[in-house]
Amino acid sequence: MTSTGEAVQFWVLAVVAVGGALGMVLCRKAVHSALCLAGTMLALAVCYMAEGAVFLGIVQIVVYTGAIMMLFLFVVMLVGVSSADSVKEVLKGQRVAAVLGGIGMGVLLCAGIANAHLRSFTGVGAANQASGGNVPGLARLIFTQYVWAFEVTGALLITAAVGAMVLTHRDATEVKQSQRELAEQRVRLGTQVTPLPAPGVYARHNAVDAPGLLPDGTPAEISVNPTLRQRGQMRQLGSDVLRRMGELESGAAHWLGRKTPKPRSGSELSHVGQKPEQQQREVESK
Protein backbone atom coordinates (compact mmCIF):
# COMPACT_ATOMS: atom_id res chain seq x y z
CA MET A 1 0.00 0.00 0.00
CA THR A 2 1.14 3.52 -0.68
CA SER A 3 1.33 6.29 1.86
CA THR A 4 -1.67 8.30 2.97
CA GLY A 5 -0.19 11.44 1.46
CA GLU A 6 -0.07 9.84 -1.95
CA ALA A 7 -3.65 8.62 -1.53
CA VAL A 8 -4.82 12.17 -0.78
CA GLN A 9 -2.80 13.50 -3.70
CA PHE A 10 -4.22 10.86 -5.99
CA TRP A 11 -7.86 11.52 -5.12
CA VAL A 12 -7.44 15.29 -5.46
CA LEU A 13 -5.58 15.04 -8.77
CA ALA A 14 -7.83 12.34 -10.17
CA VAL A 15 -10.81 14.64 -9.72
CA VAL A 16 -8.91 17.47 -11.41
CA ALA A 17 -7.79 15.24 -14.28
CA VAL A 18 -11.20 13.72 -14.95
CA GLY A 19 -12.88 17.12 -14.61
CA GLY A 20 -10.44 18.60 -17.10
CA ALA A 21 -10.99 15.73 -19.52
CA LEU A 22 -14.77 16.06 -19.29
CA GLY A 23 -14.49 19.82 -19.70
CA MET A 24 -12.38 19.32 -22.81
CA VAL A 25 -15.00 17.10 -24.40
CA LEU A 26 -17.96 19.22 -23.32
CA CYS A 27 -16.68 22.76 -23.96
CA ARG A 28 -17.91 24.10 -27.27
CA LYS A 29 -15.02 26.49 -27.87
CA ALA A 30 -11.65 25.10 -28.84
CA VAL A 31 -9.75 27.50 -26.57
CA HIS A 32 -11.62 26.31 -23.47
CA SER A 33 -10.97 22.71 -24.49
CA ALA A 34 -7.26 23.43 -24.82
CA LEU A 35 -7.10 25.03 -21.36
CA CYS A 36 -8.99 22.11 -19.79
CA LEU A 37 -6.58 19.67 -21.44
CA ALA A 38 -3.61 21.67 -20.10
CA GLY A 39 -5.02 21.29 -16.58
CA THR A 40 -5.41 17.56 -17.04
CA MET A 41 -1.85 17.25 -18.29
CA LEU A 42 -0.49 19.17 -15.30
CA ALA A 43 -2.38 16.86 -12.92
CA LEU A 44 -0.95 13.84 -14.74
CA ALA A 45 2.56 15.31 -14.47
CA VAL A 46 2.23 15.44 -10.68
CA CYS A 47 0.95 11.86 -10.76
CA TYR A 48 4.08 10.76 -12.65
CA MET A 49 6.30 12.41 -10.09
CA ALA A 50 4.41 10.75 -7.26
CA GLU A 51 4.96 7.42 -8.95
CA GLY A 52 8.73 7.85 -8.99
CA ALA A 53 8.99 8.92 -12.65
CA VAL A 54 10.46 12.34 -11.90
CA PHE A 55 12.00 12.83 -15.32
CA LEU A 56 8.78 11.98 -17.13
CA GLY A 57 6.86 14.37 -14.89
CA ILE A 58 9.15 17.24 -15.83
CA VAL A 59 9.09 16.24 -19.51
CA GLN A 60 5.31 16.12 -19.35
CA ILE A 61 5.19 19.70 -18.10
CA VAL A 62 7.85 21.01 -20.48
CA VAL A 63 6.90 19.15 -23.64
CA TYR A 64 3.18 18.64 -23.28
CA THR A 65 1.84 21.65 -21.42
CA GLY A 66 4.70 23.87 -22.53
CA ALA A 67 5.18 23.04 -26.20
CA ILE A 68 2.32 20.94 -27.53
CA MET A 69 -0.51 22.84 -25.86
CA MET A 70 0.98 26.15 -26.96
CA LEU A 71 1.15 24.76 -30.50
CA PHE A 72 -2.52 23.88 -30.18
CA LEU A 73 -3.32 27.38 -29.01
CA PHE A 74 -1.37 28.86 -31.93
CA VAL A 75 -3.39 26.79 -34.38
CA VAL A 76 -6.61 27.74 -32.62
CA MET A 77 -5.66 31.39 -33.07
CA LEU A 78 -4.76 30.75 -36.71
CA VAL A 79 -7.98 28.92 -37.49
CA GLY A 80 -10.14 31.30 -35.49
CA VAL A 81 -10.82 31.56 -31.79
CA SER A 82 -14.54 31.84 -32.28
CA SER A 83 -14.82 28.62 -34.28
CA ALA A 84 -17.33 26.73 -32.16
CA ASP A 85 -18.49 23.23 -32.91
CA SER A 86 -21.72 22.75 -34.77
CA VAL A 87 -24.44 21.17 -32.67
CA LYS A 88 -25.99 19.58 -35.72
CA GLU A 89 -25.77 15.81 -35.85
CA VAL A 90 -24.70 14.58 -39.27
CA LEU A 91 -25.22 10.91 -38.53
CA LYS A 92 -28.44 10.17 -36.74
CA GLY A 93 -27.99 8.81 -33.23
CA GLN A 94 -24.22 8.86 -33.56
CA ARG A 95 -23.60 10.73 -30.32
CA VAL A 96 -25.77 8.43 -28.22
CA ALA A 97 -24.12 5.41 -29.79
CA ALA A 98 -20.67 6.91 -29.15
CA VAL A 99 -21.42 7.59 -25.49
CA LEU A 100 -22.89 4.13 -25.01
CA GLY A 101 -19.91 2.53 -26.73
CA GLY A 102 -17.55 4.59 -24.58
CA ILE A 103 -19.27 3.51 -21.39
CA GLY A 104 -19.08 -0.09 -22.53
CA MET A 105 -15.38 0.20 -23.27
CA GLY A 106 -14.71 1.86 -19.91
CA VAL A 107 -16.57 -0.91 -18.08
CA LEU A 108 -14.61 -3.55 -19.98
CA LEU A 109 -11.27 -1.88 -19.22
CA CYS A 110 -12.05 -1.45 -15.53
CA ALA A 111 -13.35 -5.04 -15.28
CA GLY A 112 -10.15 -6.29 -16.88
CA ILE A 113 -8.01 -4.36 -14.41
CA ALA A 114 -10.13 -5.53 -11.48
CA ASN A 115 -9.75 -9.15 -12.57
CA ALA A 116 -5.98 -8.91 -12.72
CA HIS A 117 -5.44 -9.53 -8.98
CA LEU A 118 -2.80 -6.85 -8.57
CA ARG A 119 -2.62 -7.02 -4.80
CA SER A 120 1.03 -6.01 -4.31
CA PHE A 121 3.55 -3.92 -6.20
CA THR A 122 7.32 -3.74 -6.35
CA GLY A 123 7.85 0.02 -6.48
CA VAL A 124 10.31 1.78 -8.72
CA GLY A 125 12.63 2.93 -5.91
CA ALA A 126 15.06 0.00 -6.14
CA ALA A 127 15.31 0.33 -9.94
CA ASN A 128 16.00 4.04 -9.56
CA GLN A 129 18.68 3.46 -6.91
CA ALA A 130 20.44 0.80 -8.97
CA SER A 131 21.76 3.43 -11.39
CA GLY A 132 21.98 6.26 -8.92
CA GLY A 133 18.69 8.01 -9.69
CA ASN A 134 15.78 8.16 -12.11
CA VAL A 135 17.50 10.13 -14.85
CA PRO A 136 20.71 8.02 -14.93
CA GLY A 137 18.56 4.87 -14.94
CA LEU A 138 16.54 6.07 -17.93
CA ALA A 139 19.67 7.26 -19.71
CA ARG A 140 21.35 3.87 -19.23
CA LEU A 141 18.35 2.09 -20.76
CA ILE A 142 17.89 4.55 -23.64
CA PHE A 143 21.51 4.44 -24.73
CA THR A 144 22.01 0.69 -24.34
CA GLN A 145 18.95 -1.46 -24.71
CA TYR A 146 16.73 1.02 -26.56
CA VAL A 147 19.36 2.83 -28.61
CA TRP A 148 17.92 1.61 -31.91
CA ALA A 149 14.47 2.94 -31.02
CA PHE A 150 16.13 6.19 -29.98
CA GLU A 151 17.82 6.55 -33.39
CA VAL A 152 14.56 5.82 -35.20
CA THR A 153 12.91 8.47 -33.06
CA GLY A 154 15.41 11.01 -34.35
CA ALA A 155 14.55 10.09 -37.93
CA LEU A 156 10.85 10.37 -37.09
CA LEU A 157 11.27 13.84 -35.65
CA ILE A 158 13.20 15.07 -38.69
CA THR A 159 10.57 13.59 -41.00
CA ALA A 160 7.82 15.29 -39.01
CA ALA A 161 9.56 18.66 -39.19
CA VAL A 162 10.09 18.37 -42.95
CA GLY A 163 6.51 17.15 -43.39
CA ALA A 164 5.10 20.10 -41.50
CA MET A 165 7.10 22.50 -43.65
CA VAL A 166 6.00 20.79 -46.87
CA LEU A 167 2.36 20.74 -45.82
CA THR A 168 2.15 24.36 -44.81
CA HIS A 169 4.27 25.67 -47.68
CA ARG A 170 2.40 27.89 -50.13
CA ASP A 171 3.59 28.48 -53.67
CA ALA A 172 3.69 32.07 -54.82
CA THR A 173 0.77 32.52 -57.19
CA GLU A 174 2.18 35.54 -59.04
CA VAL A 175 5.62 36.90 -59.84
CA LYS A 176 6.60 39.81 -57.66
CA GLN A 177 6.95 43.04 -59.65
CA SER A 178 10.34 44.68 -59.83
CA GLN A 179 10.95 48.35 -59.13
CA ARG A 180 11.29 49.12 -62.87
CA GLU A 181 7.95 47.47 -63.64
CA LEU A 182 6.28 49.37 -60.84
CA ALA A 183 7.69 52.66 -62.13
CA GLU A 184 6.57 51.92 -65.70
CA GLN A 185 3.12 51.02 -64.45
CA ARG A 186 2.89 54.30 -62.56
CA VAL A 187 3.82 56.30 -65.64
CA ARG A 188 1.39 54.32 -67.80
CA LEU A 189 -1.50 54.92 -65.43
CA GLY A 190 -0.57 58.55 -65.08
CA THR A 191 -2.26 59.10 -61.75
CA GLN A 192 0.68 60.03 -59.52
CA VAL A 193 4.11 59.72 -61.06
CA THR A 194 6.09 61.47 -58.37
CA PRO A 195 6.31 60.22 -54.81
CA LEU A 196 3.49 61.30 -52.54
CA PRO A 197 4.01 64.60 -50.67
CA ALA A 198 4.96 64.47 -47.04
CA PRO A 199 2.46 65.44 -44.35
CA GLY A 200 2.62 68.94 -42.99
CA VAL A 201 5.20 70.04 -40.47
CA TYR A 202 4.03 73.03 -38.46
CA ALA A 203 4.98 74.64 -35.22
CA ARG A 204 2.21 72.96 -33.31
CA HIS A 205 1.41 69.84 -35.34
CA ASN A 206 4.06 67.73 -36.94
CA ALA A 207 2.15 64.45 -36.78
CA VAL A 208 1.33 62.35 -39.84
CA ASP A 209 -2.36 63.20 -39.55
CA ALA A 210 -1.77 66.88 -40.41
CA PRO A 211 -1.96 67.48 -44.18
CA GLY A 212 0.70 69.43 -45.99
CA LEU A 213 -0.28 72.71 -47.68
CA LEU A 214 -0.25 73.41 -51.37
CA PRO A 215 1.42 76.66 -52.56
CA ASP A 216 -1.89 78.48 -52.49
CA GLY A 217 -2.52 77.48 -48.90
CA THR A 218 -5.09 74.72 -49.37
CA PRO A 219 -4.44 71.45 -47.53
CA ALA A 220 -3.23 68.55 -49.70
CA GLU A 221 -5.27 65.54 -48.65
CA ILE A 222 -3.01 63.19 -50.58
CA SER A 223 -0.20 63.82 -48.12
CA VAL A 224 -2.06 62.03 -45.33
CA ASN A 225 -2.02 58.25 -45.02
CA PRO A 226 -5.06 56.78 -46.85
CA THR A 227 -5.96 54.68 -43.80
CA LEU A 228 -6.23 57.78 -41.64
CA ARG A 229 -8.20 59.50 -44.40
CA GLN A 230 -10.71 56.66 -44.62
CA ARG A 231 -11.13 56.56 -40.87
CA GLY A 232 -11.77 60.29 -40.87
CA GLN A 233 -8.82 60.91 -38.58
CA MET A 234 -7.18 63.56 -40.76
CA ARG A 235 -6.50 66.63 -38.69
CA GLN A 236 -8.47 69.60 -39.98
CA LEU A 237 -6.36 72.70 -40.05
CA GLY A 238 -8.21 75.63 -38.60
CA SER A 239 -8.99 78.68 -40.70
CA ASP A 240 -6.67 80.61 -38.41
CA VAL A 241 -3.65 78.52 -39.44
CA LEU A 242 -4.61 78.74 -43.10
CA ARG A 243 -4.91 82.51 -42.91
CA ARG A 244 -1.47 82.91 -41.37
CA MET A 245 0.02 80.59 -43.96
CA GLY A 246 -1.60 82.66 -46.67
CA GLU A 247 -0.12 85.84 -45.20
CA LEU A 248 3.32 84.32 -45.09
CA GLU A 249 3.01 83.16 -48.68
CA SER A 250 1.92 86.52 -49.95
CA GLY A 251 4.66 88.26 -47.98
CA ALA A 252 7.25 85.96 -49.46
CA ALA A 253 5.89 86.61 -52.95
CA HIS A 254 6.10 90.33 -52.42
CA TRP A 255 9.59 90.08 -51.04
CA LEU A 256 10.77 87.99 -53.98
CA GLY A 257 9.27 90.48 -56.39
CA ARG A 258 6.68 88.09 -57.82
CA LYS A 259 3.08 88.76 -58.48
CA THR A 260 0.76 87.58 -55.73
CA PRO A 261 -1.04 84.48 -56.95
CA LYS A 262 -4.78 84.63 -56.86
CA PRO A 263 -6.11 82.37 -54.10
CA ARG A 264 -7.95 79.37 -55.54
CA SER A 265 -10.92 79.42 -53.28
CA GLY A 266 -12.06 79.94 -49.75
CA SER A 267 -12.65 82.89 -47.55
CA GLU A 268 -9.77 81.81 -45.34
CA LEU A 269 -7.33 83.46 -47.72
CA SER A 270 -9.12 86.79 -47.78
CA HIS A 271 -6.46 88.44 -45.70
CA VAL A 272 -3.80 87.87 -48.32
CA GLY A 273 -1.82 91.00 -49.03
CA GLN A 274 -2.94 93.00 -46.04
CA LYS A 275 0.35 93.60 -44.36
CA PRO A 276 3.10 92.91 -46.84
CA GLU A 277 5.45 95.56 -45.44
CA GLN A 278 5.33 94.05 -41.98
CA GLN A 279 6.05 90.59 -43.35
CA GLN A 280 8.89 91.95 -45.38
CA ARG A 281 10.40 93.69 -42.41
CA GLU A 282 10.20 90.51 -40.37
CA VAL A 283 11.92 88.52 -43.06
CA GLU A 284 14.63 91.11 -43.55
CA SER A 285 15.34 91.45 -39.84
CA LYS A 286 16.23 87.75 -39.76
Next chain:
Amino acid sequence: MNPVNYLYLASLLFTIGAVGVLVRRNAIVLFMCVELMLNACNLALVTFSRLHGNLDGQIIAFFTMVVAAAEVVVGLAIIVSVFRTRHSASVDDTNLMKL
Protein backbone atom coordinates in the same frame (compact mmCIF):
# COMPACT_ATOMS: atom_id res chain seq x y z
CA MET B 1 -4.29 3.05 -1.62
CA ASN B 2 -3.26 0.55 -4.23
CA PRO B 3 -1.40 1.89 -7.32
CA VAL B 4 -3.96 0.04 -9.40
CA ASN B 5 -6.12 3.11 -8.89
CA TYR B 6 -3.83 4.88 -11.34
CA LEU B 7 -4.81 2.25 -13.90
CA TYR B 8 -8.49 2.94 -13.29
CA LEU B 9 -7.83 6.64 -13.74
CA ALA B 10 -5.93 5.92 -16.95
CA SER B 11 -8.73 3.80 -18.38
CA LEU B 12 -11.28 6.46 -17.45
CA LEU B 13 -9.28 9.18 -19.20
CA PHE B 14 -8.76 6.93 -22.23
CA THR B 15 -12.51 6.32 -22.44
CA ILE B 16 -13.28 10.03 -22.19
CA GLY B 17 -10.78 10.72 -24.93
CA ALA B 18 -12.23 8.03 -27.17
CA VAL B 19 -15.78 9.32 -26.69
CA GLY B 20 -14.53 12.82 -27.44
CA VAL B 21 -12.99 11.66 -30.73
CA LEU B 22 -16.33 10.15 -31.70
CA VAL B 23 -18.52 13.03 -30.56
CA ARG B 24 -16.62 16.21 -31.44
CA ARG B 25 -16.48 17.59 -34.97
CA ASN B 26 -13.79 20.27 -34.67
CA ALA B 27 -10.52 18.83 -35.97
CA ILE B 28 -8.42 20.62 -33.35
CA VAL B 29 -10.51 19.32 -30.46
CA LEU B 30 -10.36 15.90 -32.07
CA PHE B 31 -6.60 16.10 -31.91
CA MET B 32 -6.72 17.14 -28.27
CA CYS B 33 -8.81 14.07 -27.51
CA VAL B 34 -6.17 11.88 -29.19
CA GLU B 35 -3.56 13.60 -27.02
CA LEU B 36 -5.63 12.80 -23.94
CA MET B 37 -5.75 9.12 -24.96
CA LEU B 38 -1.97 9.11 -25.39
CA ASN B 39 -1.56 10.70 -21.96
CA ALA B 40 -3.79 8.06 -20.41
CA CYS B 41 -1.60 5.37 -21.99
CA ASN B 42 1.46 7.08 -20.59
CA LEU B 43 -0.04 7.04 -17.11
CA ALA B 44 -0.79 3.32 -17.46
CA LEU B 45 2.78 2.66 -18.65
CA VAL B 46 4.31 4.57 -15.74
CA THR B 47 2.08 2.65 -13.35
CA PHE B 48 3.11 -0.65 -14.93
CA SER B 49 6.72 0.37 -14.47
CA ARG B 50 6.03 0.92 -10.80
CA LEU B 51 4.14 -2.34 -10.39
CA HIS B 52 6.94 -4.36 -11.93
CA GLY B 53 9.80 -2.45 -10.40
CA ASN B 54 11.76 -1.69 -13.59
CA LEU B 55 12.15 1.37 -15.78
CA ASP B 56 11.11 -0.10 -19.13
CA GLY B 57 7.58 1.27 -18.84
CA GLN B 58 8.93 4.78 -18.33
CA ILE B 59 11.13 4.39 -21.42
CA ILE B 60 8.11 3.43 -23.51
CA ALA B 61 6.16 6.37 -22.09
CA PHE B 62 9.05 8.63 -23.06
CA PHE B 63 8.99 7.34 -26.63
CA THR B 64 5.23 7.81 -26.69
CA MET B 65 5.72 11.46 -25.81
CA VAL B 66 8.20 11.89 -28.68
CA VAL B 67 5.85 10.22 -31.14
CA ALA B 68 2.98 12.38 -29.85
CA ALA B 69 5.02 15.52 -30.46
CA ALA B 70 5.81 14.45 -34.03
CA GLU B 71 2.20 13.48 -34.63
CA VAL B 72 0.93 16.83 -33.38
CA VAL B 73 3.28 18.73 -35.66
CA VAL B 74 2.14 16.89 -38.79
CA GLY B 75 -1.51 16.78 -37.75
CA LEU B 76 -1.76 20.47 -37.03
CA ALA B 77 0.00 21.23 -40.33
CA ILE B 78 -2.66 19.16 -42.10
CA ILE B 79 -5.41 21.00 -40.22
CA VAL B 80 -3.94 24.36 -41.20
CA SER B 81 -3.64 23.41 -44.88
CA VAL B 82 -7.18 22.00 -44.93
CA PHE B 83 -8.40 25.19 -43.29
CA ARG B 84 -6.70 27.23 -46.01
CA THR B 85 -8.56 25.45 -48.78
CA ARG B 86 -11.87 24.82 -46.99
CA HIS B 87 -12.06 27.75 -44.54
CA SER B 88 -13.37 25.33 -41.97
CA ALA B 89 -11.86 23.16 -39.25
CA SER B 90 -14.82 20.81 -39.09
CA VAL B 91 -14.15 17.22 -40.08
CA ASP B 92 -17.60 16.99 -41.70
CA ASP B 93 -16.61 19.47 -44.39
CA THR B 94 -13.61 17.43 -45.47
CA ASN B 95 -15.45 14.90 -47.60
CA LEU B 96 -13.54 15.15 -50.86
CA MET B 97 -10.06 13.95 -51.72
CA LYS B 98 -9.34 17.07 -53.73
CA LEU B 99 -10.45 20.64 -53.64
